[in-house]
Amino acid sequence: MRPLDPRLLRHARATRTFLVLSVALGVALAGLVVAQATLLASLITSVFLDGAAVGPAAVAPLAVVVLLRAAVAWAQQVVATRAAAAVKRELRARLLAHAAALGPGRAPTSATLATLATRGLDALDAYFAKYLPQLVLAALVPVVVLVRLAPADLVATATVALTLPLIPVFMALVGLHTESANRRQFRLLTRLSHHFLDVVAGLPTLRVFGRAKRQAAVIAEISAEQRRVTMRTLRVALLSSLVLELLSTLSVALVAVGIGLRLVDGSLGLATALLVLILAPEAYLPLRQVGANYHASAEGLAAATDVFAILETPLPAAARTSADAPIRFSDVVVAYPGRPPLPAFSCAVAPGELVALTGPSGCGKSTVLSVLMGFVTPTAGTVSPLPALRDVAWLPQRPWLGAGTIADNICLGAAGRDPAAMRSAAAQAGALSFIEALPDGFDTPLGDDGAGLSAGQRQRIALARVFLRDAPLVLLDEPTAGLDAATEAELLAAIRAHAAGRTVIMAAHRPSLVAIADRVIALPSVTPAPAGVAG
Numbered sequence: 001m002r003p004l005d006p007r008l009l010r011h012a013r014a015t016r017t018f019l020v021l022s023v024a025l026g027v028a029l030a031g032l033v034v035a036q037a038t039l040l041a042s043l044i045t046s047v048f049l050d051g052a053a054v055g056p057a058a059v060a061p062l063a064v065v066v067l068l069r070a071a072v073a074w075a076q077q078v079v080a081t082r083a084a085a086a087v088k089r090e091l092r093a094r095l096l097a098h099a100a101a102l103g104p105g106r107a108p109t110s111a112t113l114a115t116l117a118t119r120g121l122d123a124l125d126a127y128f129a130k131y132l133p134q135l136v137l138a139a140l141v142p143v144v145v146l147v148r149l150a151p152a153d154l155v156a157t158a159t160v161a162l163t164l165p166l167i168p169v170f171m172a173l174v175g176l177h178t179e180s181a182n183r184r185q186f187r188l189l190t191r192l193s194h195h196f197l198d199v200v201a202g203l204p205t206l207r208v209f210g211r212a213k214r215q216a217a218v219i220a221e222i223s224a225e226q227r228r229v230t231m232r233t234l235r236v237a238l239l240s241s242l243v244l245e246l247l248s249t250l251s252v253a254l255v256a257v258g259i260g261l262r263l264v265d266g267s268l269g270l271a272t273a274l275l276v277l278i279l280a281p282e283a284y285l286p287l288r289q290v291g292a293n294y295h296a297s298a299e300g301l302a303a304a305t306d307v308f309a310i311l312e313t314p315l316p317a318a319a320r321t322s323a324d325a326p327i328r329f330s331d332v333v334v335a336y337p338g339r340p341p342l343p344a345f346s347c348a349v350a351p352g353e354l355v356a357l358t359g360p361s362g363c364g365k366s367t368v369l370s371v372l373m374g375f376v377t378p379t380a381g382t383v384s385p386l387p388a389l390r391d392v393a394w395l396p397q398r399p400w401l402g403a404g405t406i407a408d409n410i411c412l413g414a415a416g417r418d419p420a421a422m423r424s425a426a427a428q429a430g431a432l433s434f435i436e437a438l439p440d441g442f443d444t445p446l447g448d449d450g451a452g453l454s455a456g457q458r459q460r461i462a463l464a465r466v467f468l469r470d471a472p473l474v475l476l477d478e479p480t481a482g483l484d485a486a487t488e489a490e491l492l493a494a495i496r497a498h499a500a501g502r503t504v505i506m507a508a509h510r511p512s513l514v515a516i517a518d519r520v521i522a523l524p525s526v527t528p529a530p531a532g533v534a535g
């Protein structure tokens with residue numbers, strides 16, 4: 001793990017301002033450290049050797065420096081905390097925008113995104129508030145201290161200069177070990193979140209089939225593993241702090257012994273000896289702090305590294321729609337990971353056509369629609385032109401409804417909210433009568449994924465959403481699934497009417513749905529892999 005990942009500067013601009021401010025405050029702090037030591041050494045010397053009185057005039061400069069040092073340290077904390085908040089805000093916004101632009105198939109799963117955007121990025125607080133300011137000080141303070149010590153005492157300067165590099169060397173050795181431990185800890189946390197979300201979503205099914213207790217045991221196992229890895233990481237953190245403390249204490253002791261011996265034989269003055277004794281620990285302090293705070297910040301950096309990997313995943317090629325050009329699939333082959341490739345597919349859909357894609361279950365009808373929306377990238381062949389998503393209205397096989405009102409869900413893809421247009425779209429989709437029968441009508445709140453409606457009602461709301469969105473390309477995946485014959489007949493007429501002046505591509509099983517199409521495109525069926533041949 002690099003102490004400062006350059007990608008942080010690239011993806012979170014707030015880091016740059018923070019670093020500039022940190023360096024300015026660090027320079028001020030280093031100057032104040034040296035001033036404080038110099039003033040303190042000369043005050044003690046004048047009191048002990050010259051018998052000077054400790055009056056307000058003698059102590060005032062020292063008091064001012066101490067107060068200034070406290071003010072700079074406070075400013076550092078404020079700047080760091082604000083920077084952490086700004087960087088997290090920036091990275092979260094970019095992460096979510098990029099994941100949305102990547103679309104399904106390319107973006108990470110929702111559990112990974114949720115863990116990264118919340119707990120993962122929150123761990124950057126420690127990195128900004130504790131680690132980075134100390135890193136800046138670690139680069140500045142030792143240099144300033146050595147420059148001040150050199151003219152006063154060369155032997156002590158040489159001792160400090162020779163022992164200082166040992167701390168970063170040990171830190172690097174410890175860091176090599178910590179990085180993998182932290183990545184493992186974060187991976188386990190993500191797995192735990194994945195599993196937990198899955199289990200909560202499937203709890204009714206798991207309970208009915210008597211597997212709920214087993215899942216609780218699996219979650220307990222993963223949690224225990226995560227606890228073990230966390231404890232291991234903490235052990236390394238505590239041990240490495242001990243090593244660094246020991247190293248710097250021994251180094252300061254080495255300087256102190258040299259000073260003591262030379263004080264005794266009279267080759268060193270008290271003022272110089274005091275200056276060296278006060279300044280030497282200050283040279284080691286920021287390096288020790290960097291080491292101590294490294295572990296607290298490593299989790300945030302591990303999460304940030306994952307965020308950068310997502311941000312650097314290239315977006316699919318910019319799509320364009322030309323409403324008057326046919327959409328051509330030329331020898332398109334899709335191979336899902338771990339599955340045999342689907343048979344090559346070629347066809348052309350003319351503008352204004354209503355086309356039904358048919359074929360046995362699993363032959364790739366939904367996949368053709370996903371390829372068209374850029375959610376799935378073919379391993380061979382081309383689709384041209386790939387439509388821009390703003391020109392597409394889509395009814396997936398399992399329509400998604402969000403937590404919100406029925407009106408929110410119908411108007412999801414519409415440019416504005418026109419109550420008359422919404423009612424008419426609901427009427428076209430055969431949804432108006434059941435919506436109006438609800439006490440709150442269009443303002444009825446729905447739970448997650450449309451909870452509170454039957455499957456057929458959900459289907460009709462999703463269809464109303466498609467009708468309301470005035471898109472030139474309409475993709476429908478089994479639009480009449482789950483509906484009774486009378487409702488289906490109404491919807492077929494509505495789809496036919498909506499298709500006027502639009503290109504409509506439907507994945508269709510039911511003969512009644514196939515019957516309304518201008519043209520039927522039968523997909524090649526998948527031939528089973530010969531026995532013994534892995535997919």
Ligand SMILES: Nc1ncnc2c1ncn2[C@@H]1O[C@H](COP(=O)(O)OP(=O)(O)OP(=O)(O)O)[C@@H](O)[C@H]1O
Nearest residue numbers: 336337339360361362363364365366367368397507
């Ligand atoms: N995300 C995925 N990962 C792996 N395999 C997938 C994925 N999505 C689809 N498949 C596989 O690709 C094949 C085609 O799936 P697809 O959903 O396109 O078929 P379909 O013709 O729409 O089926 P149905 O009529 O049952 O809806 C199936 O064998 C399926 O298992």
